[in-house]
Amino acid sequence: MIASDEIADAYADGRLSRRVALAFILLFWTAQFSILTLQRYYAVGMFLPRLMLPRMVVTLVAILYSIAVAEGLRRLSPRALGARLAAGFGGALLGCLVHAVCNYWIFAWMVPGVAALPLTAETYAPPLLQWFWSYFALVGTLLAIGHSLALRDQEQCMSVLQRASHAAQLRSLRLQLNPHFMFNTLNSINALIGRERLRDAEAMVENLSDFLRLSLEAAPEEQVTFAREIELQRHYLDVESIRFADRFSVVYEIDDAAHGALVPALITQPLVENVIRHAVTRTLEPVVLTISAGRDGEWLRIAIINSAWRSSGKKGRAGTGLGIRNVALRLRGHYGHAFGFEAGRAADGGFAVRLALPFATEG
Secondary structure, X not given: OHHHHHHHHHHOHHHHHHHHHHHHHHHHHHHXXXXXXXXXXXXXXXXXXXXXXXXXXXXXXXXXHHHHHHHHHHHOOOOOHHHHHHHHHHHHHHHHHHHHHHHHHHHHHHOOOOOOOOOOHHHHHHXXXXXXXXXXXXHHHHHHHHHHHHHHHHHHHHHHHHHHHHHHHHHXXXXXXXXXXXXXXXXXXXXXXXXXXXXXXXXXXXXXXXXXXXXXXXOOOOEEEHHHHHHHHHHHHHHHHHHOOOOEEEEEEEOHHHHOEEEEOOOOHHHHHHHHHHOHHHEOOOEEEEEEEEEEOOEXXXXXXXXXXXXXXXXXXXXXXXXXXHHHHHHHXXXXXXXXXXXXXXXXXXXXXXXXXXXXXXX
């Protein structure tokens, strides 16, 4: 839904560009009218009040014509810049001619007693040139405004599409439950029932159900409290703890202040999955997963560390680090460069991932 709302706003930019063009046209011709009025006042020493109304009418005609030109240029916006420049030049040339004719007939009609310039090329050449440059300056500025707005709209649309793509990728996390996890969990439940460990089987079913419900409810493009994020991981890890009861345990070291901190939903899921896939399933030694979190000034610091292990000699493909890279990319998309991320061997030979996120709470 993010994309549909923001793309609708992008389409509304057509109305925005019209308002910008109209505001500039009104400002331009108001300035022209004021400057010419002052110019004639200082040149002649006075101006006739009767001339103000026809001059205002001529200015109104110029405004209406300019609005028509601006709309034409807006409709030509998909065309090449050369075509728009040619249309703008033609519009400026036609504008000065329309202005000249309207100026002559409006003054002749509204103030017949005041001598007007004869309608000849010699007498109208200077004002025609002046009007042409006025219209050309107006058209040139409208083209520049339109080009600037088009670039801005293009950037906004690209940003919308990028965010929509990012949101789609994040939503897909809800559908990317590891099929091996589901398969192994169901097999473990079946084995527990066969060994008449009914309480363990029941606990595994409940944890699996809660994990699936919470993971499907979570929207990865949104933020949740760290308490809710850990609740989801507890259900997942409780399932795995039953599967590997003899050699896997989890330690939580979470400060009270960290519970209310906001984090991207499901941000820790790939990290805890990595521990199971690349540590627990590949060793005969006990593995301890430690999840710690606490506030450090303006930062929320999270660490996910598994203890050292020795390879059991099982064949298997080495981890590609895809989960870790995806977490880093999600953090980059969410926080820009305002976050910390470290992943590598821990001091005891295990593996550690440490995050530093801007500390924020709801409200």
